[in-house]
Amino acid sequence: MYSKEVMDHFMNPRNVGEIPDADGVGEEGNPTCGDVMKISIKVKDGKIIDAKFKTFGCGAAIAVSSMVTEMVKGKTIEEALSISKETVAEALGGLPAQKMHCSNLGADALRRAIEDYKSKQGIQTPKAAKTKKKKAKTVKKTRKGT
Amino acid sequence: MYSKEVMDHFMNPRNVGEIPDADGVGEEGNPTCGDVMKISIKVKDGKIIDAKFKTFGCGAAIAVSSMVTEMVKGKTIEEALSISKETVAEALGGLPAQKMHCSNLGADALRRAIEDYKSKQGIQTPKAAKTKKKKAKTVKKTRKGT
Amino acid sequence: MKIRYFDHVATNPLREEILEAMLPYLKEEFGNPLSPYELGTRARTAIEEAREKVASLIGAKPSAVIFTSSGAEANNFALRGIALARQNKGKHIIVSRVEHHSVLNSARFLEKSGFTVTFLPVDKHGMVEPDTLKKAITKETTLVSIIHASPEVGTIQPIKELSAIAKENDIIFHTDAVASAGNIPVDVNELGVDLLSLAAHQFYGPKGAAALYVRPGLRIVPLIYGGIQENGRRAGTENVPAIVGMGKAAQMAKAELPEKMKHVKKLRDKLIEGITKVENVYLTGHPTERLPGHASFCVEFIEGEAMLLMLAAKGIYAASGSACSSKALKASPVLLSMGIPASLAQGSIVFTLGSENSEEDIDYLLSEFPQIISRLREISPYAGGWGNTEEKGQCIPKK
């Protein structure tokens, strides 16, 4: 069902935890629906130098969180904002179609963390205050026949 | 599906044919429904001394005809009239339930032959003019589960 | 005694290679395809692979194939599922008089549920004339279902023409291809159909696996509700081994089709030629537009079940549409609807050939069958003719 990369990030998740003196914290999801992701970031000179996550959710949700925190490290804030559901899924070698939207909240949680960081810094981001909700255009690996 | 006796009487039917100078001839059934039996009898001193049949129909119909002509030989007219669907079926080791009524016309054809004989003899049988239609009470061997 | 099986339209033996393909799923690969662990996902993969193979046999997309448990279920699903899904557009459906019971009786059920059904007549070959269909269409018509090939008389319907008429009128078209799929080329796009039923046991696959093709995008109401198997369109734990077997059977049938058709057609032609030499034996169905392995006759003055029994005693297995040979005790409505008199219909006998039949089988049949006919005619009161009251012309089914 899951790709090798998903299973690897699920079984050996990277960056589990919380950054005690985080510069930004973001949460997305609701436990009554199944998945919640909490991401904390550390920013230095406009670059994300550390990211950690805590996730309540299925294998895909945990793998997505792990992958997002890996992808984001070393990126500038602007670069980090370009991370989307699709790029995360792609980096994971694809996600089952049904998991694409419900468990793939990493990019959203990250965006919230960045917003949090910006607002703490007093940076104005009128648009970013609302999490962009784009419809996915491509789902790379879907289960056949469904 | 069929008992050994049915198969024997079907594969090796007794008394096939027509008695050229028959004393009575009876026919029952309709080819559009599947089964027709024609029985001719030769009577001497109130006893049926010969019986022959011709049948259009299924295995059960042919076996029934064969059995009826066998059963009737040597019987008096009165004895012959006591032959019923049930006694024929019994003598054949049972008939499948579904064949019990549609293909078991031997006794009826025989009765018609006897009526024919009687009317030729000028014997009055006010009741017998109408073939008795009794509902079968017992069907010895039926297919299980149906 | 050697058995000569000439009843491939009743069912087929399961080919050894197909059983081999099924066996793992009857043993260690027993997982439920919905289970998330590997035992389950392997079962799911096996089903999806089978779906591709079945789809490929009929030129369809895999996602358009819904597995069912039998051809009858596929037909019920098609008729009721489409009639219900489209009942707001109209409540009239059209089927032919030569459909399988599963179509006829589904149509009758719909009739009881408030739908109007037209039962289309056929010509003496059992063929639906396109004009007849055209005339039957009303503004209310939502569905037409015409059998592809008749299991009883082998006639192949002009589905392409018929489906085109439906399409022109924006009507959904279903064909019951249970007797044809795997036996002649069946391509949903060639035929222009929206739905098509097929069953594995008709092409050397297992019993318990069949399928309904539903054109992508077409909404259909489920027949069996429940979980999300078959994309929510047909619930129930999947019969994985049987589905895998159907996949393998479809793959083999596709690969071997031209050869099989050639083989059975040759045998069939010999069989027809040999048997029709006997007096008062008539071929039923279309003389040319028929299944290549299908030879069906009416033998006058004798009855089908008696023929079957005598044939069986010689190791020859065949079928009949006579009243006595049907468990429902009714002569085949297909034969009657073709105008064959009821008395003649009693003499129905059907031989359907398969890959494993040989020329020697046919020789044997041709050497035995004429004797059987003679013997039964000796017993028959009609050997000299139906007589005054039973002339052929008058034996039209009463009712």
Add this chain to the structure above:
Amino acid sequence: MKIRYFDHVATNPLREEILEAMLPYLKEEFGNPLSPYELGTRARTAIEEAREKVASLIGAKPSAVIFTSSGAEANNFALRGIALARQNKGKHIIVSRVEHHSVLNSARFLEKSGFTVTFLPVDKHGMVEPDTLKKAITKETTLVSIIHASPEVGTIQPIKELSAIAKENDIIFHTDAVASAGNIPVDVNELGVDLLSLAAHQFYGPKGAAALYVRPGLRIVPLIYGGIQENGRRAGTENVPAIVGMGKAAQMAKAELPEKMKHVKKLRDKLIEGITKVENVYLTGHPTERLPGHASFCVEFIEGEAMLLMLAAKGIYAASGSACSSKALKASPVLLSMGIPASLAQGSIVFTLGSENSEEDIDYLLSEFPQIISRLREISPYAGGWGNTEEKGQCIPKK
């Protein structure tokens, strides 16, 4: 890696002896049971023998058993077949909220077709209280369907009491015994039911064979129309091998039931005791009135599918009612209807045991599972509790 299969409620492996019994019907005994020659009559006999065995498992007359292709089909058949057959008497039916999807969705289909449906609530153990049923009955009620045992929480319903209430009110009673038949004693007369569904793959039989018991004399409208198979009540060429397998499975299940129950109950008790030692792990379903091999829990602060994956990585196969583990992406309605908060329901995990499980399997599970819980809780943001906004009391399913 050694696999420990704890998902017997999903499906069971096919026992070797059962496959052996089926094999002739997958090979030389391929006849269609309707065919009049011996190949056909042997198939028919095999089906009727299987029918006797299945009937014997549930204390029924053979003629009351109708074979279907799945438990889901049996449930659809029961609900729709009875609702339609009795629609002149009334158009109200009653089912519980803890039914299988095949019952729930059949009921919803009937709702769309003009019937009224009452979905009975259950208590915290998933049990229907007889009083609740009594109150739901109206003059219009024709059918009550209550599951015998829940595949999700193992709870066994007081069917005897519930069916008695139906009987008093002249209402037909159906029970879905798919998860119980073959696993605990199931006797149609003991239970007092008019209809009962069971499926072979739940007691080591094959997929593709299931049955509906219909009390003799009770009229039911077919779900699958067509020929005269199953006495005209369920059309389609019979899946002979699967039916034979179901017969054998029923026979074996009956013979081995006491021993099996004892065996799995012992393992289950050990499993429950071991797992509930972990903090914030709750048994779901009834503590005593439950299937002997059924152990189901909610593990707080973590999610079921993640548990399943980690268990599977250790060779342990189990099930979950969490939203993410269901292909429909909804948390089990059964858990929610028992009042379990939606967030807690995400932590659902279900172990169902079978004859082939050993004590060593349980030891292994108990040694591995607590670590898996810890690991996932380490990753979970809720390890310390649901927090203010997510207090258990507030996580009642919105909707």
